[in-house]
Amino acid sequence: MFKTLRNAYKIPDLRKRLMYTLMMLVVIRLGAVIPVPGVDASIIKNWFDTQNEMFSLFDAMTGGAFADMSLFAMGIIPYITASIIMNLLTIAIPKLEEIQKEDEDGRQKINKYTRYLTVALALIQSTATAIGFGRGGLIRPYNTFNVLVFILATTAGTALLMWIGERITEKGIGNGISLIILINILSRLPIDIRIVYNQIILGNELIVNILLITLVLAVFIAMVAFVVALQVGERRIPVQYAKKMQGRKAVGGQSTHIPLKVNTAGVIPVIFASSLLQFPAVIRRFFPGEPAGFWARFFDFINYTNWTGAILYAVLIIFFAYFYTSITFNPIEVANNMKKNGGFVPGIRPGKPTIDYLNKIVNNIVLVGALGLTIIAIIPIIVQGAYALQISFLGTSLIIVVGVALETVKQIEAQMLMRHYKGFLKS
Structure with missing residues (x-):
């Protein structure tokens, strides 16, 4: 694995992709420590320390952002849920199945629907979290303004994570959404x-x-x-x-x-x-x-x-x-x-x-x-x-980390092999 990364770093194009991916991952970790305005994270964190068995997997996939109630508190989970729902709908709805089979245009339409559904799910999830924590006395003062700020900030955070994941997939190395989950788990x-x-x-x-x-x-x-x-x-x-x-x-x-x-x-x-x-x-x-x-x-x-x-x-x-x-x-x-x-x-x-x-x-x-x-x-x-x-770093977290790491290394090796063949053809 490390040999593959070292060899990939020697290729200028792959080096740019690796640096772009690294830069985006740094942005993700910075967003995970930016607190939501108007929310006392220490109150929620103290409560979370006594209830972590309920949210351990969710908090691990957000890199601790949920326990800290930061900008990325909702994480990338709404996008994953939206993707699964769209996969199910393409099987249940013939029209969506036809759109999916339209090659690149169909894929872009499905991705657009997935983005809209992600924002909707993030809005619902953040609203439920704000109301639930507010009624439990974990958001102080519990008023309309603080609830709206929490909902808008965390929904925007999920939308930003989704955008970063897609940019990593397009301009970086590996699957962006999977790498977001990977870096969050490793950070814990x-x-x-x-x-x-x-x-x-x-x-x-x-x-x-x-x-x-x-x-x-x-x-x-x-x-x-x-x-x-x-x-x-x-x-x-x-x-x-x-x-x-x-x-x-x-x-x-x-x-x-x-x-x-x-x-x-x-x-x-x-x-x-x-x-x-x-x-x-x-x-x-x-x-x-x-x-x-x-x-x-x-x-x-x-x-x-x-x-x-x-x-x-x-x-x-x-x-x-x-x-x-x-x-x-x-x-x-x-x-x-x-x-x-x-x-x-x-x-x-x-x-x-x-x-x-x-x-x-x-x-x-x-x-x-x-x-x-x-x-x-x-x-x-x-x-x-x-x-x-x-x-907590065994079980589900371990499956995600190992699976994403293996898949990313395979993609790097495929990129290196493709460039090797291009150089051979040019010579």
């Missing part, structure tokens, strides 16, 4: 390490400290290796194209493959599952008093620090892995495209047999990927329950 790593260090050192004997530190390092290294294997693992389905005569020439006959990633859905299932489980608990915080009776048992049941909540968490991850994969990968469309171009899977007849074969392969792969995601998401919960350690 020193604080997380300090928290874990204090939890281990305070109140324990020396031998116990050494054992716990060794355990945490071993778990971390093992999970990094496991995440890398899960991210790069793929099943290659061989495809053979039949030869055909065009005039006096025979064309076709190539052998290729369809790469199916083991972790087809990425980190989306974990985000969906954790958000669904945390949503009732977040809503509960906006009401005074503690729940009793049925509601107390309900919130205890869905708390994934308990064994019932952990099992429900795992089931939801597997469910959303299958759900999201069914949206992003269509075996019928793949089989029809292969048939139109004269391609077939060796030993499998074109048409329905090919569709059934692809469905079987995808279902098996998704199961393996979903189980891998479940293991990664559950291990921090087990460690926290066994040793009372809150390790």
Whole structure:
């Protein structure tokens, strides 16, 4: 990875892209520490320190901006949500599906709709946050002016983050939105390490400290290796194209493959599952008093620090892995495209047999990927329950960091390879 970055820095064009990306990431971190006018961040931060289990993932993806109630408090989450909604709508609405298939013009229209939806979602999210925190006494003074300032500032912050992400994708290196999440998570790593260090050192004997530190390092290294294997693992389905005569020439006959990633859905299932489980608990915080009776048992049941909540968490991850994969990968469309171009899977007849074969392969792969995601998401919960350690840089955050880092390095290598071929052709 570091060798790739060093070699890329030697190429003038790539060096400009790397510096542009670095500059934009600095702007992102500066915006994460600019406070929203009229809001006392210290009050919210003190409250957040006692409730961080509810917002740990969200705060990590905003780089601590949510806990500090800064300009980027809403983060890039509304854009991610808007993108997912647009993907779902393009499948459900035929008109949007037609627009998406219009090559570049269709892609630009979908991106425009996504931007509008992002601003709308950011407006709704910031309004709900301002009203919820204001009624809870966390915004002082709680008046119309402060609420409007908070809503406009945080919505504008999300719009600015969206613009920066698109500029990084266009003029920098890698996917801008993914890099925003990456730099935000990494910015919290020193604080997380300090928290874990204090939890281990305070109140324990020396031998116990050494054992716990060794355990945490071993778990971390093992999970990094496991995440890398899960991210790069793929099943290659061989495809053979039949030869055909065009005039006096025979064309076709190539052998290729369809790469199916083991972790087809990425980190989306974990985000969906954790958000669904945390949503009732977040809503509960906006009401005074503690729940009793049925509601107390309900919130205890869905708390994934308990064994019932952990099992429900795992089931939801597997469910959303299958759900999201069914949206992003269509075996019928793949089989029809292969048939139109004269391609077939060796030993499998074109048409329905090919569709059934692809469905079987995808279902098996998704199961393996979903189980891998479940293991990664559950291990921090087990460690926290066994040793009372809150390790937030494992689990979902680790999947995001490793996945984005691998994808960015691949894009840099592709850019270098493309320029190598251009230089070869010019010579």
